[in-house]
Amino acid sequence: MSEEFLSHCRHIVGEPFVLVAAADMAPFLDDWRGRYTGKALAVLRPADTEQVAQLVKACAHWRIPLVPQGGRTGLVLGSVPDESGTAVVLSLSRMNRVRSIDAVNRTMTVDAGCILQHVQDAAALHDCLYPLSLASEGSCTVGGNLSTNAGGTAVLRYGNARELCLGLEVVTPQGEVWNGLRGLRKDNTGYDLRDLFIGAEGTLGVITAAVLKLHPLPKASATALVALATPRDALDLLTLAQDRCGACLTAFELMSDVCLDLVATHFPDLPKPFSRPHGQYVLLELSSCESGEHASGMLEQAVAVALDRGVARDAVVAMSAAQSRGLWDLREHISMAQAKAGKNIKHDISLPISRIARFIAATDAKLRDAFPGVVLVTFGHLGDGNLHYNVAPPAGVAHDEFLRNQEAVNRIVHDQVDSFGGSISAEHGIGALKRDELNRYKSPVELGMMRAIKAALDPLGIMNPGKVL
């Protein structure tokens, strides 16, 4: 049976694009973090939407589950198959064409397999900005960005991947092509299918193309690192910066002394902006559509007012692009410094912004109670309410030993998130990794509606089974 299916697939995409040898399939089966490897019946590599449609029709006919895959940079096992070996991987990596750019409409129509960085570059050639920006932008694809509703560092100003998409092309679980590639800012003609497929992690259909929303390219930006005593002060600084700078505020990233110490230990060549510790730090970036003077003038004034009011304790304003890069390096090396320090227990959570300071205080206390000496490496996109709340072992405790507490640590952190009205997955999604957590924290009413929609659109259950639901 499966030979018949594979032979039909070869007929559709051509012999070289149906991979079945273990060595050929291996690069498509590994989890990005290297902690898991799945098995597959085959890896299928279609060249265009029509081939995707025919492949999905074949999967429906033979009842073969399929796992859509983009750049495979997800962190929750959403784009790799399980260990049964019964599913096929549908890789969209060959579909990487920018179909068109419309600079007046500020839209760009691209294949789902386009790499994010190529999209950013193509937009810039037309003096436009595609603002989505992630650590994995050199490898991740538009289809994956949309299927997981990716976040990143520009959400505060421009929104998540969801807000940056105007239309989709999707192959349904029946193998039909839905052409929803509309480049419209306003369209109230029926149910919002676009947003249903965005963030569905490939469980409702295969996104094959998208119309992306572009923005004017800012003329200049200005960066500062502001030292504060507490997360509560950081919230005051956020309100102050938003009131004064409005949409010019493009980044607001929180990090603690623990984070900067880690970076200083593992990357001693990076700048050390302050001579003594202050507690917390905010990396603040403004962008201006007018000029560099406008951006830096506004930033200096905002920082001066924050110092004057006692919200900030000290501040460093970057005087050059290189200095700005240096400040961003501190922020962006936290994860790498953590990796060098050894394994820890990570949480990608979000909270109502106003509750973040209380959440950190209360959750830190609970963890210190349960695990005396535990090290809390907390940083993140404070302007979006998104924390990377990571828990490292006490000094002297082996990392692997500490990781045995993962379940207990998750329970404390996620119970706290739940009681503060937050989300257990802010930007990474659910995949296979957080499915049990989803079942624990979502209401039965919400899970019931999700299951009803899944059954209605994918009655055979062939689309990325075992993910999300």
Add this chain to the structure above:
Amino acid sequence: MSEEFLSHCRHIVGEPFVLVAAADMAPFLDDWRGRYTGKALAVLRPADTEQVAQLVKACAHWRIPLVPQGGRTGLVLGSVPDESGTAVVLSLSRMNRVRSIDAVNRTMTVDAGCILQHVQDAAALHDCLYPLSLASEGSCTVGGNLSTNAGGTAVLRYGNARELCLGLEVVTPQGEVWNGLRGLRKDNTGYDLRDLFIGAEGTLGVITAAVLKLHPLPKASATALVALATPRDALDLLTLAQDRCGACLTAFELMSDVCLDLVATHFPDLPKPFSRPHGQYVLLELSSCESGEHASGMLEQAVAVALDRGVARDAVVAMSAAQSRGLWDLREHISMAQAKAGKNIKHDISLPISRIARFIAATDAKLRDAFPGVVLVTFGHLGDGNLHYNVAPPAGVAHDEFLRNQEAVNRIVHDQVDSFGGSISAEHGIGALKRDELNRYKSPVELGMMRAIKAALDPLGIMNPGKVL
């Protein structure tokens, strides 16, 4: 049977809130435009979400269709019952409480029956802006705004109602309460049910409350009316203004000589900004989070560059709030001037912005061909690609006589919209009025998915039947 049902309803909400007398029901049955009156078994007026849930359970038990209703200001017969008299109207007007405001999180949680203007006012008391702004803001409600994904004059900067909502509370067609009142900027935990209910026009459930997204209140704004030769020039001005002013650009409204002449005829006291006709006009507004000088300086520079490059032919920059009000009055009196001039055939359409000039030229020509002497009253939110494309009779032709051509005119306009990749309903929705048009222009694949979702969530078909689908 219906007596048993009504008696149960009285038990739930109390005798005074189950209206059955014709005179009591009348104010809930008229279409806003006064062109249609429906019939109902009763009008139900619940006090809170729990009562809504019990009423919907009763409707499901007795198989009584229900029509959720907010301020009843919709223009497509979405919130009034049909003429069968078998449905109940579920009015949310008693549920008008602002539940809470969180100025640091910039969110506000409100009952669905809150009037839009009250929400705007409550936000302003906390130095925040709820940007949604519509002609009917004194009557329309949050629930209606969200169920129809309302647009208005601030979409260019702040988005539609959809982009201004972070969470919902919904009573499902089974009478269960979904508490999705999350105030989070990032949350990737499962399917996007929020956006599915937004814009569903009450056919999938009853929105009973929402978490609305607030913005910092701008410090000042500046307004200009710019005269141009053609819609093509208006597109050039849009690109220029977006590049120079970025997110400070908060309105970009197009209108033609025909529009200003109509206003001058019927409202002779309003200002006449230009001594001679130019063809087209753009009302351009900037807002600044910094100062009035910043807003007006940026505006004056943008206008100067537009004049210098020959994009603009002339311009009036408002030097006071009163002058700004006068310019907005011109824009806002077009619909009223049209009403005084007599009936016309209206279209609420959107297009890719880059195609608008070609669309107007081609569609004007087709209509003039089919109906020599026809008068085209075209204006709208150009920055959103949204045109109010209205067709009035040739001089000397009676309005009622001309309206007999409605079907033929709609066919020309909507066929053109379809061939230019536009939408036949930009902000008003589908309701009962445009259902046939939806069936004509949506693809069978898209309609099929919509019907599958409707059947999955509302298998008894009791939620606002005959609307949208």
